[in-house]
Structure formats: C-alpha cells, structure tokens
Amino acid sequence: MTSEPKFDDLYSPSYVQRQLEKFRNRHNNHWKAHLELAASLANRFAPPPPARMLDLGCSIGTFALEFALKGYETVGLDMDEKSLDQGERLARELGVEPSWISSDAAEFSLDAPVDFVVCFDLLEHLFDDQIKGMLRCVYNSLRPGGVFLFHTFPTRYDHVFYRNNVFSLPLIPFRGLPPSVFARLTRAYSVLIDLLYLSRRGKTWMSIIRDTVHPNPLSKERVSVFCEEAGLNVELLEMGLDSVNPLRPGQGDVAKRHFSHQPVAMRSVWGVARRPKN
Secondary structure (H helix, E strand, O other), rough: OOOEEEEHHHOOOOHHHHHHHHOOOOOOOOHHHHHOOOOOOHHHOOOOOOOOEEEOOOOOOOOHHHHHHHOOEEEEEEEEEEHHHHHHHHHHEEEEEEOEEEEEOOOOOOOOEEEEEEOOOOHHHHHHHHHHHHHHHHHHOOOOOOOEEEEOOOOOOOOOOOOOOOHHHHHHHHHOOOHHHHHHHHHHHHHHHHHHHHHOOOOOHHHOOOOEEOOOOOHHHHHHHHHHHHOOEEEEEEEOOOOOOOOOOOOHHHHHHHHOOHHHHOOOOEEEEOOOOO
C-alpha cells in the first residue's frame, strides 16, 4: 500500500515546474484528453469566442491560456501566486492576455460575470463545505444562462478498483449484477477494506487520504447534488474508466477486464451545469 502525495505538494516549486513541463507537452501527454474534453463541452454548451470564461483552480493557467489562444476572453483564478506568475510568463510567450486572480476557489468574486466556468481536477481537492462555497461563488459569477463545465478524478471507490489489482478480485463473481445492486455491494465491500486499513494503519481509507492531494473522491450522484443545491441545473453528467485519465501500465487490469460496464468502477466524472436564465 503506497502512500498518497501530501496536499502541500500542490504548492511546491517542483509542482509548478512539473505543471510547466506538462503544459509545454500538453498535446502529447494526458492533458491532451482533458483539453479535448473541455473544448468539446464548451463547443456544445458555451457561447463561442469572444465569450468570457473562468479557469477555476487554474494552477499555471492551462485552460485560460488554451482558450485564450482560441479567441476567448479568459480569467485564471488560483490561490497559489507562484503558479499564477508562471501563467503570466507563459501568456507573454504565447501572445495572449488572460486576467489573473489570486483567490481561494471556495471564496471568490469577480468584477464582471463570465459566460462559462471550466473547473477541471479541482473538486477532489476540496472538502464538502469548500465545494458548496465554491459552487455558490460559481453561481454568482455566471451570467444567467451561463454554464459550469467540470471534470473530477478520482472517484469514490478508486481505491477498491485501481489502488491495486487484488482488492477488486473478490467482486469478480458479482460483475453481472445490475449496476444499482453492484454499487451497493461495492459500498459494503469497501467497509471490509476499511477494516483492513484499520488493522494495519489504525485509520479508514477516507481518514488516510484526508491530508493528501485527493482528500475527497466523489461520485456522480454527489456531484449532481452539490450542483443542484447551488441552484445549477445539471444538463450533462457522464463517467469514464480511462478515456480522460489513462491507466498506468498494469494498473486496474482486473477492473478494466471485469468491471468496465459498472458505473461505480468508473474513474472520472464530467459534465455541465447551467445557471437558470431567470
């Protein structure tokens, strides 16, 4: 059982450097699928350029920069000033001019509304109360009819299916169950895994990851509830196994072979939620 990266890793100089390297190679690494997904959602649900967009939790501004290159007016928001400084340098290199805001994603306001918000790979870094605060800010920042485009990874039972190939083996005989029944079985089985963690480390899985970079893996259902509680109407909600976040070699071999048809075994959730026009 390997340890999870700590939350402070998100704000280290080495993290910013890794993000820069990923950006420069973004059309050849796993960010390619993220950028393609964001562009696809924007093309389907958001106004065309020069619409105004917010890259929420932008780090070095990958989406703010990419959408600026497409002609959008963009804003990048993040609480890490080191990352925003790097984003500004990249913007000068690329010849685009996003606006940059240093703020907590759970407590922010904009000087002017946006047509859409792109929020990729942020929700899983926040606890429930922070997600609720963030979505209230999103609602207030969107023009009426504006859209919230999101992706989150990993999902609630990622440790059951993808942490190693052993944990999911006992579920193979039940792979043919209806999705709702299999999901309930997975929840019950995860309790047994927690007993294993308790015996070895004195903590449940959710307690172990509380101080890591992914302290709150979500489910499709919980994302939907959070959006609806904030007043946003969910228009699209989809899941994927490795189409957006590719598996490492050997990772999840059992899950991909036996559980690729079970929604509870999916690793990513993405979708669109809209602020009502009235």
